[in-house]
Amino acid sequence: MPASTATRINDFAIKIATVNGTGSASANSLLMKSIFRSGIPVMGKNYFPSNIQGLPTWYEIRVTRDGYVARSGRVEIMVAMNAETYARDVKEVTAGGYLIYDSTWPRPALLKREDITVLGVPLARLCNENFNGVRTRILMKNICYAGVLAALLDLDLERIRELLAETYAKKPQLVDSNMKAIQLGYDYARQNFACPLPLHVEKLDQTAGHIMIDGNTAAALGCVFAGATVAAWYPITPSTSLMDAYKAFCDRMRIDPATGRKNFAFIQAEDELAAIGMVIGAMWNGARAFTATSGPGISLMNEFLGLAYYSEVPAVIFDIQRVGPSTGMPTRTQQCDIMECAYASHGDTRHVCLYPANPEECFYMALQAFDLAERLQTPVLVLSDLDIGMNDWMCRDLQWDDGYRPDRGKMLRQEQVEKLEKFYRYIDKDGDGIGYRTLPGMHPKAAYFTRGSGHTQYGTYTEDSTEYQIVLDRLLKKWDTAKKLVPRAVIDATAASAIGIVSLGSCDGAIHEALDVLQTHGVGVDYMRVRSFPFTEDVERFLAAHQLLFVVEQNRDAQFRALLTLETAVDKAKLRSLLHYNGLPISSAFIVEGVLAEIRPRLRAQPQDAAHG
Amino acid sequence: MTFIAKPKVTHPSLPKNALGLTRRDYEGALSTLCAGCGHDSITAAIVEASWELSLEPQNVVKLSGIGCSSKTTAYFVSGGHGFNSVHGRMPSIAMGANAANRDLHYIGVSGDGDTLSIGLGQFCHAIRRNVNMLYIIENNGVYGLTKGQFSASADIGTRAKKGETNFQPPIDPVLLAITLGATFAARSFSGDKQQLVPLIQAGMKHKGFALIDVLSPCVTFNDHEGSTKSYAYTREHYEPAVHADFVPLEREITADYAEGEALPVVMHDGSRIVLRKLDAAYDPTNRITAWAQIQERMKAGEYLTGLLYVESSQSEFHDINGTPDAPLNSLAYEALSPGAKGLEKVLARYR
Numbered sequence: 016m017p018a019s020t021a022t023r024i025n026d027f028a029i030k031i032a033t034v035n036g037t038g039s040a041s042a043n044s045l046l047m048k049s050i051f052r053s054g055i056p057v058m059g060k061n062y063f064p065s066n067i068q069g070l071p072t073w074y075e076i077r078v079t080r081d082g083y084v085a086r087s088g089r090v091e092i093m094v095a096m097n098a099e100t101y102a103r104d105v106k107e108v109t110a111g112g113y114l115i116y117d118s119t120w121p122r123p124a125l126l127k128r129e130d131i132t133v134l135g136v137p138l139a140r141l142c143n144e145n146f147n148g149v150r151t152r153i154l155m156k157n158i159c160y161a162g163v164l165a166a167l168l169d170l171d172l173e174r175i176r177e178l179l180a181e182t183y184a185k186k187p188q189l190v191d192s193n194m195k196a197i198q199l200g201y202d203y204a205r206q207n208f209a210c211p212l213p214l215h216v217e218k219l220d221q222t223a224g225h226i227m228i229d230g231n232t233a234a235a236l237g238c239v240f241a242g243a244t245v246a247a248w249y250p251i252t253p254s255t256s257l258m259d260a261y262k263a264f265c266d267r268m269r270i271d272p273a274t275g276r277k278n279f280a281f282i283q284a285e286d287e288l289a290a291i292g293m294v295i296g297a298m299w300n301g302a303r304a305f306t307a308t309s310g311p312g313i314s315l316m317n318e319f320l321g322l323a324y325y326s327e328v329p330a331v332i333f334d335i336q337r338v339g340p341s342t343g344m345p346t347r348t349q350q351c352d353i354m355e356c357a358y359a360s361h362g363d364t365r366h367v368c369l370y371p372a373n374p375e376e377c378f379y380m381a382l383q384a385f386d387l388a389e390r391l392q393t394p395v396l397v398l399s400d401l402d403i404g405m406n407d408w409m410c411r412d413l414q415w416d417d418g419y420r421p422d423r424g425k426m427l428r429q430e431q432v433e434k435l436e437k438f439y440r441y442i443d444k445d446g447d448g449i450g451y452r453t454l455p456g457m458h459p460k461a462a463y464f465t466r467g468s469g470h471t472q473y474g475t476y477t478e479d480s481t482e483y484q485i486v487l488d489r490l491l492k493k494w495d496t497a498k499k500l501v502p503r504a505v506i507d508a509t510a511a512s513a514i515g516i517v518s519l520g521s522c523d524g525a526i527h528e529a530l531d532v533l534q535t536h537g538v539g540v541d542y543m544r545v546r547s548f549p550f551t552e553d554v555e556r557f558l559a560a561h562q563l564l565f566v567v568e569q570n571r572d573a574q575f576r577a578l579l580t581l582e583t584a585v586d587k588a589k590l591r592s593l594l595h596y597n598g599l600p601i602s603s604a605f606i607v608e609g610v611l612a613e614i615r616p617r618l619r620a621q622p623q624d625a626a627h628g
Numbered sequence: 629m630t631f632i633a634k635p636k637v638t639h640p641s642l643p644k645n646a647l648g649l650t651r652r653d654y655e656g657a658l659s660t661l662c663a664g665c666g667h668d669s670i671t672a673a674i675v676e677a678s679w680e681l682s683l684e685p686q687n688v689v690k691l692s693g694i695g696c697s698s699k700t701t702a703y704f705v706s707g708g709h710g711f712n713s714v715h716g717r718m719p720s721i722a723m724g725a726n727a728a729n730r731d732l733h734y735i736g737v738s739g740d741g742d743t744l745s746i747g748l749g750q751f752c753h754a755i756r757r758n759v760n761m762l763y764i765i766e767n768n769g770v771y772g773l774t775k776g777q778f779s780a781s782a783d784i785g786t787r788a789k790k791g792e793t794n795f796q797p798p799i800d801p802v803l804l805a806i807t808l809g810a811t812f813a814a815r816s817f818s819g820d821k822q823q824l825v826p827l828i829q830a831g832m833k834h835k836g837f838a839l840i841d842v843l844s845p846c847v848t849f850n851d852h853e854g855s856t857k858s859y860a861y862t863r864e865h866y867e868p869a870v871h872a873d874f875v876p877l878e879r880e881i882t883a884d885y886a887e888g889e890a891l892p893v894v895m896h897d898g899s900r901i902v903l904r905k906l907d908a909a910y911d912p913t914n915r916i917t918a919w920a921q922i923q924e925r926m927k928a929g930e931y932l933t934g935l936l937y938v939e940s941s942q943s944e945f946h947d948i949n950g951t952p953d954a955p956l957n958s959l960a961y962e963a964l965s966p967g968a969k970g971l972e973k974v975l976a977r978y979r
Contacts, residue, residue: 227978300725415967453709456729
């Protein structure tokens, strides 16, 4: 056996390779949550197939005392449970790391690497001897490896029992059988290996005031708190869990206690076209409504998005981005709808987009999306992605101010309408490009005609060039108003460097870690995370103030960089793209390497510039 | 189109409905359709039906897609909001609007292109959901705005104005609706106001999705010899099977109909449709035989008309969804937000 890695407490990554549909998800979340409950920051990423049962799936758990939320790019411990992927799984272990495998059958190929420690545990044999039934044995084999890891990493068995008791509150017999499997693995490891490993966990107190939640759940919760009552959707990975979560929250918290009626409408549409149509119809009629989809759904919604833009109907759309083009890889992550969402639909259209970076922001941005959509009377797209949406992230506790009231924007009340001489929907009375709206059922005077065809500022049909242009130009004025209302960028200029990183969304975690690592290389870099489109004023300033800008994003075609060059005055020559688009979440190592590769030659050529770092 | 605008002043002798409104109060903008267009007669029938029902104009919501038919929502009840959406997608707008406020009267006006081609999917699913709305198809067998292409309702053998013959079988909206489980399916003719007005009233009062397919000849592109959707052809091959009279709640059923001949169908608000069978063998409450008879007569080249199928026992969207009686858009924010205490409970599950 090779010498193992030096002692590393609370700072390593475990990757578990299994077959989907075998219950490994429960084992993995059990492991992750027991670490989280021991006060140690932890990250979990699920790499799963677009399949129900039988294909390879991986789960990565990163124990990170520094609280990083991205992949490190290393794998210190590999649990190889899937014979089909042994070869690549063995290869992926970082030198000095560990490989755990099911030694019920000999696997000489696994022992070929001499720079890692291979630990064989006869998981199948242990479970076959102790459990009955094929399905149970398969499920328990996966729980059993959690027991092995518990011994190797020094996890608290009581924590594990407590978690099982919560999970199976309604089926207590499962707590005992699962605990039995845990104990089998735990005891085997204690008897056969030196436990714990030099890599292990030690209790900390860094997770108080935090939760582990995925972005889709957090966004759904935001919709509940925003007062959304109509949810229309068509099932599509990876957005479906947002709708499932909304319904589950509503089934618990939106049932009228007196009548048992549902204070929400949940409509599974026939396709994404109908889903967005329903959202537009509902918001036009005064309810807060939303849909969740992914890239292919946005493609289908394009026509309706143009209608909502031009006829000025609010709508809220969550785009949980996945790998494209076309069907792409539905269970892998990318930020590949940036361009599509910004300019969705034919004709001159531009849409307000929000770019949350983590589940916490999904919650707050869901609320903001509704307020902005109604204030600006236009669709607002929230661009999350599979990494944020479907993985559990450690986040600060969500906060709520009971003083919050929805901003319904310029919506006239009945008594205001009654006092009007005449009502015109598209007149810019306040000079901010936003007209007043009314709701059906208010008053005959409030009535107006909504249309996607050419219309005048009075709401009537037109084919007159001047009348048409008055409305189209006002929409531009409204776009300028939007710039003042959308969330500003988050800027970290503490390095006071001439070099900056510009990014958005889920790249944030990896960038924060990369900035720390770069600092250890003597390279200080500023960082701006853009949170919305249209770009706010501070975006322009940051771009102007830096001489070299790394634009970090997760797509092939540098869509965010393209949008920056189209919509700001930035000099293209200053921009360097760091593009990560293989479908896995971006790692900090990728960014560090990308930045250093560009900067090192410069530093050598102009040593005086090092002062900037 | 006509360029003569009627004066807005109404003569005091004009008859008034229960709300004190005249028919003029249910009119809309001037029609821009061709003179003699069947659609304008349907618009007039909607005005008449709305006036007779004493609908509050602001409670009428008019929805449409794209096409000649879809323009007509601007031509009636100007006191109600209108939404001229995108081609074939009106049903989804109607569904969303209805989900937000179940208290209003939703009238969708569509055409055969809008419903049976580009919008066929949404049409079918609106029926499946039993959205509480009146859905009128102004069916003329051609695309008018793009100058006379066949639509999906064109009959086999019908000839276009430019001479070509259609060989593809038509999609019949009434048969389709009955197959899909529609609870109200009617057919009428734009030239038969007597039949159409009570049908529109019954459709508005029906709780659920009410379809009226109205044969509405296109005077410009489909009113020639050889067309099966011309005025002349329609009058000749038009066969009323069931006459429907709408009886408002406040009016007693009078002895207009002989015993056994009249079949009253009670609507959810207590008002009634009285069906009079003109064809003794036709049963508008039997989905299977109704379908078969419409189909058989169609093969013989005849359109059965009237309220061809009705069923008042079905639940509409909101009954199935379990939404409250008060419209969702009227619920106070306090009833919708779980508040800080609710959030704390939720977060406990993620620790």
